[in-house]
Amino acid sequence: MLDYKLLEALDMVVRESSFERAAKRLFLTQSAVSQRIKSLEEKLGKVLVVRESPVHATRAGEKLIVHFRQVRQLEAALAEQIDFKEQDWQSVRLGVNADSLAIGLLDALAPLLESERLLLECVIDDEGYTLDLLRAGDVAGCISTQPSAVTGCAVQSLGSMPYVFVATPAFAERHFAQGFTQTALMHAPTAIFGNRDSLHKRWLGERYGIMDDHFPCHQIPESHALFDAVCFGLAYAAIPYAQAKPAIASGKIIELAASERIHIPLYWHHWQKQTQEAKRISDAVLAFGRRALPSQEASLYLNAL
16 A cells, blocks of 8 residues: 555655755655655655656656545545535645736636635646646646647636737837838847747747747746836737737837737646536636637637647
8 A cells, every 4th residue: 555645745846846845845854755755665666756956756756646646636525525624725736828827817716715725836837738737647727728638637618818919119110110021020039938839939930931049039938027028128029918908008019910919729628527626716717718818719820739
């Protein structure tokens, strides 16, 4: 039989990517956490974590963590059936794209998190990659561009997030005086969320044939800071319309080409077996979609590769 205190230590070490941080979360000494991992490895005869910075799980460790998290879900469902209420705060781990947070996802979740004593753990990634987190059992739900459910999970449409290309008037005059052309796009500094195959990179490649390393680019992996870079006149960027709308209305920034708006369909994925709390989280996420995201009518649709 598996000792779930040992599995809890393994899960926390991998979540935190550190023995030290895991020890603080578990209110244990670092040596106690290390001993629990060692005991589990000796019992199973397998190495479960790669002890380098950052700490991460081996394949065997990943399978144990998925099992542990599924058992936690089953325990929560059983607690509901026998009307048992946890007194402590409980954590819920979701895979989300940063732009959803920027336009109001947290606002939609806040009342539920407070009333149910839930602590939100956001794992932020490009919406084209968040489904990998759910597939690996790392999150209980995720917002993704992928319309198909993975095994053991369900999927619901959230709507379509419209993006607009924006810049300050001065930046536009300096770099796009001759229009939104391939030549201008190859020379104008842009800002993207990260170094993955992002929405902006795909758009440049599919629409204008401009590949990586053929345009100047700031990498800013935080939605508000990326938008600030645009407002400071450092770059142009694809920004969620809901985030850019007030600044456009005030004249601080302008839309560079209305014909180039991108609409990205988003979907909410979650495990099929949900606790009542998980169902309420799904309801809150779907309400966010109804309020913040238009229906899925796209002027330009880019598949997540």
